[in-house]
Amino acid sequence: MRKLILLISALFSAGTMSNAYAENKTPDCDSLNIMLMSMQEELDINANWRTAGSSPQKFKTVSVGDSSKSADPSFDINCPNLKASYDGKVLKMKADSYKGITDHLYKQLNRGVDLYNYRWYSDPKIKTDFKVDKYSFDLERLLLTDGYIKMPEGSSISNKQSFIPTTAVISYRVNGGALKPLLVNKSVTKYSSDFKTAKTIDIYHKNSDMSRRGFGVERIFIDKENGVLEIYKEHVFPPK
Incomplete structure (x- = not known):
């Protein structure tokens, strides 16, 4: 949890953050980034960019998407x-x-997205011993990661991933071909050579x-x- 807080703090330490609808703001394309951030109860998808602050040394970060906590998190940039467009369910x-x-x-x-993420405390009453069960897909290296x-x-998956149920399945197609297994029965197949080519x-x-618990992503194209x-x-x- 401390690492997550530090990461978020580092992103905005040079300025302040404001929420705005994309249709009301013209993004700074040079500083634009799309953030895929697993929060306590859901995956937040946001678009962030910098705007001028009160002095040349300061800037504001405008953020649109799930972080706005509005009824409509959609954006179209x-x-x-x-x-980049997002309707609250799908990012394109x-x-x-x-x-x-x-x-x-x-x-x-890394530049990844959590396929599954569940955050919990060993003792939820006093919120001690924070834990995260997750597995992810690295969108840059095209790899399944922990x-x-x-x-x-x-x-077979390691003891660290023992929380993954036998019913969890990841499959894939390359070039529109047949569906192949990537994760099945708690085992990871050999897939990376397919992804490289x-x-x-x-x-x-x-x-x-x-x-019943946790959240994640069900398709990546x-x-x-x-x-x-x-x-x-x-x-x-x-x-x-």
Whole structure:
């Protein structure tokens, strides 16, 4: 928890933060970043950029999206080298290249998004011993991680990921082909060679725990050739 607070504080330490609707603000495209931040109860998707402050040494950070806590977190941003839209459930980004997208993703420890995240206390009454159960997808390196490091391919998950239920499944398609397993029966398949050569990657995820605790992402679509990234908080898992 302390690390999360420090990360957020570092982002805004040079200025102050204000919430605004995207349609009322013209973003500074040079400082624009898209933040995928797991909070206490949900994944917050925000667009942030800097505006001039009271002096040249200070600036304000404008943020639109889930952090505004408004009834409508949606935004639609058009920059010369990036387009990004969000309707509260789906984030869509388009750039000249896929690197043009990842360069605009806010980097914490990596440029990833949590497929599953559950935050809890060993003793919720006095809120001690804070813990996080999660696994993520690194959008830059195209790897399944435990949130920090790559989960080994071709082997069962480690004790650290023992919280993952047997019913949790990650599958993928490359270039519109057949659906293949990535995580099944608590084991990670060998997938990275497919991702390295693929033009398009479509990842589907389901975890029955999300219906009662935690949150996550159920689909990620990547088009490396045409510079497209789509992230779905909710999506139907394909039958095949």
